[in-house]
Amino acid sequence: MPVPVVRDRRSALRAVFAWPRVVDRSRAVIRSAATTFFVLSFTLWLMPGVRSTDVLDTMGLVVLVAAVGAVLRPLLLAGVVALGGWGAMLLGVVAQIIVMVVALELDPSKRLSGWPTVGFAALLAVVCAAILDWMFDSGTEDTFVKEARRLMRGIRRRKARQAGGRLITLRRPAPGQEPGLLMVQLDGVSEPVLRWAVRAGNLPTIGRWLRAGTHTMRGWHTGLPSTTPASQAGILHGASQQIPGFRWYEKETGRLIVSNRPRDAAMIERRFSDGDGLLRDGGVSIGNAFSGDAVTRLLTVSHAALPGRSARGWAAFMASPFGFTRALVLGVGEVITELHQARLQRRRNLQPRVSRSGAFLALRPASMLLRDVNISLIAEQMARGAPAVYCDLVDYDEVAHHAGPARPESMRQLESLDRMLGVLERLAPEAGRRYRIVILSDHGQSQGATFRQRHGETLDEVVERFSVPDRADAPAAPAEEPGAEPDFPATPVAPLLVVSSGNLALIYLTRFPERLDRSRIDREYPQLVSGLAKHPGIGLVVVDDDGPVAVGAAGSHRLADGTVEGVDPLLPYGPHARADLLRHQRAAHIGDLVLISSVDPVTDEVAAFEELVGSHGGLGGWQTDAMIVHPADWQITHGDLDGPDAVHRQLVEWLELLGVRKRPPAEDEVYLMAAPS
Template identity: 55%
Template structure:
């Protein structure tokens, strides 16, 4: 018997149409919107008058015509923006981005065409006029708000209200009868708790403490001085990189991430060696498969935003391992793109950041500031993206708080990228840090309007250390040094008929790959979809067959490693790993001396290298210019090469040696003890990845009444602390506690328990940092 079809059931509309109609139903006039319209008209009069005066090809004669044009722009914007918002929400991804670029021009063009007293030469002129007016409006609104972001906050609050209404509507009974349903009286129970975890990428704890004392971070300063929050230092260990930190923070396991990038030697299972770069979506996805046990930090309804890994979150936005550009289910993305206080405002601010970069770079050159790096090329081209992502992250967080996500983890990268090129404590880097403090204030205001009672935890993944690069100091790269020293021995594995080379062929992976991660994530998501846009994107960026996009130097460096070099040198800040690629497995000191005599001793004697770590019959040993340190038992011969790197250097190096795919040789640059400056093997004057300086001094700011369970050494320890707080808030499912512990978490400490540990940082009355540790 065939099943009967309900005649009253209407055919389902396509998903984009349903989403768009849902957005339109939630868009209703309010007092706040009317007030915003009145202000918009006043701003538009000033802005449009200036725009028409500046640009040829756009005219409006007389005061009455100008007032009529202002009314038209305001009215057309009020009518078209909800429609464009609905369309952007329905399209998602690249469609929303395209609408965000053109929405201002569409509004301007339609208004000019409707005004009989106005004239516009064409849509191209309207497009230019629209973006000139956007820039002027951003300046006028900034002045009207006394330099605050009140307009932006108001727009985010409207977004939250719209999302909340849509969520409530979906959770109610049948729409036709919802007014007749008897509901229970409002509950007096307090709102459920939520946790908002904000990562300030690259911010060292001593630097933030110094900035608070200087009065430059009013939001964090207020939290600490009022004793609502407490700041703790945590020690990152080795490597001090974002992927390693987030592997530990989100998944509780750092063993699979020995650096920002590394080389995996050929094995029987994988006969071709390969370079792994965690800013490439396909590599990040592969690493997450190794990390994930299904018990990540965000597994219980959490959200990851702008992170390297997902933490097993059901919802991942701008996450590299999942290459997820927000789509139809993310109206916060569409609202950001179409709002005059969202994408357009971010573009204007980003343009201002580029101008500032050019000015500060010129100023450094004229003043002879040292050390300094190049601030041009890809960095300058990608610099606006970090500022744009800052505001987009806020929009995505606001939406997820309105939805009631129990835990949200978001990474803000603006400071880290500026500090890499300008220096960690330089004025422009500190300005980026102040902007992040301002963002924390915005999130605090938005959290107060959320359905949950969100507690805010702020942490960093590592710090940064400053110094002239290895190439700047010595006129050659580390790979060139290795190539000279690694001349193959006569008994090398090569055929006897092959002539001995004067220098080994060496490939270096030290390009600036970190800044390309977000771009590759966005483009990979677009290329992975179906349709003409995805096909065009794949052709334009020459993506792989799986749709993965990898712009920047990573693919070029990987191709170089496939040319059968004798050594591969992979750099992450002032940490470098050297692989002798023609010899399987990790080599011992004895084997390296046999195939490349003089390599280890030559590296250890170089003035730019502080120590070389290599495995041996007695276990791993750190070799310096005038001594050596056996890491397993702590035995020192001559001068201890670990002394300049702090009391935890032995534990850090020994733990690093247990990670997968560590190089045959691990090299750490020399550190200047008087300035805490290091020499990066990448061309970055602010670096992290190795040891020395502030790069291993990360911060954790949390509510003052939350207990801390022991010392925080390593990101996996912070992961366990965050899990404890989630349980305290009732946001973690009552599973067996052992399921949440990372592999190896129960192993004994590699250093005796009496070893010195990081010091707790009091928020207001802690002693000042030493002169050697103060920012210059």
């Protein structure tokens, strides 16, 4: 790529002193000075024992803060980059406070003295500045964009210098011309919810793309299980059948697997990664469950680590006054907002609803912080010119679990994600490539009162009621060979283990090393299958009975050939149910029994086996209705996109279309290359 060169001093001066540039810089300086003056005046007024609040002294302190910041911030940023990871986070938290502390210590008027007093005043000033900046922006992302642009231009200038080019540091680098693909996953957003929000005019960025005809939107069917790990295993690796649910039990090792635990996610990825993932050719994974065989993996669960020294976007976000400090202050506001919204639900007696206290109070601001970090990391990779980037934004999914997928607070999160897409669009001119954008989700969500709320008992308690054993001489689990060490530490588990993922549950008879068919289950627990199938909260039970059979309260459906006896239990779950269940039965580590909760025929609501008002994992409602928004001039060539593996194949084809993914040779080409000349 040619490097832009400023060939004479006159053109450089014109670039520096262009009227729009002068106006923008002057406005930024005036705003910064006014903010600092107000914050310092307010802070000094609050502090006990301050001898003077003279305006001239405060103006001098404003200048001193600017001078100290100009000297220290580059040094602090360098330190943050050098530390990487947790060191960057810790130093980033205190970077702005350090600048303020030094300025207050150097204040000639000496209105504050003593480290505790100066430190508290600095902390108060930084917090007030973050709040005031947010108020100035009126909820927009202008300041965030300006900081990201500064970061991206710096990265591209360094890249140009490393390439041997000459570049005047005050001039904007020309945008890249090579193509690239940016894939942003809006976690948990169903196609009906997104379409409704666009029609309501609540998503200006996506709505503008669709109305202008640059992009088009369509739904795709996730299949079973409708969870992030299964969908991302398919989208990123084409291996969704390796994952039977969000959680599952492995009889071979006696271990419960939870796919969002880093150690488990790493083990899962090792099983299906073949080096041919979606992001294999120099791609970047940000905030995902699995890496897609990316070269650069940032905040990816299967490679659990904070971004290292090379991730300048992480360091810049942590050290910036408009980065971590802003997100931390706004996170406190999110907690207050959450408490207010939960109280409104209780006062209005809004149903269905669940408790929104406890860990969720921490999850909500954490997801907002993660969103801002992810956007900073995307901006950095765009500046570096990464050929393909895939990032998962989880804000909507986290809130919808506890508030409901179409409730106002969930839609507010979706609107904030739309603003983030607008930020990426505004940053595109600073990118090292000409990026096309694909927006997609991994699943939807279905609403409903929980199983416990509807029936007064948990699924575990129901299973316990129906699990009176017929014999006392059932075999124990096989013993380990002498001296052998298991791959994973085994922990004691119940003879009947219930593992739930939304309104999907897997039941394991843990004493038996193999998967049992119905005759053996009936022999051990005669009431179990029939009792569960007749429970009003359970829509169907899938069991092996000379092939997989879905058993309901008044009939059964043989999945292999479609034979129905009595009332078909699959009718409430839509036209894909049989294929979904049959495919799920071929997944690794499937339970001895598979349960799906019942679906309300009027509202399409499901009853999650977990305490979530918005859930996904099983069948029923919108949880299997994912969406994809892609450039309108790109064709869908893989049918109805049935399942995440089909989405993987489509994205691979688009990457090949752009020329950023090398096409593997066909079998005949391999033969010709290997044949002797």
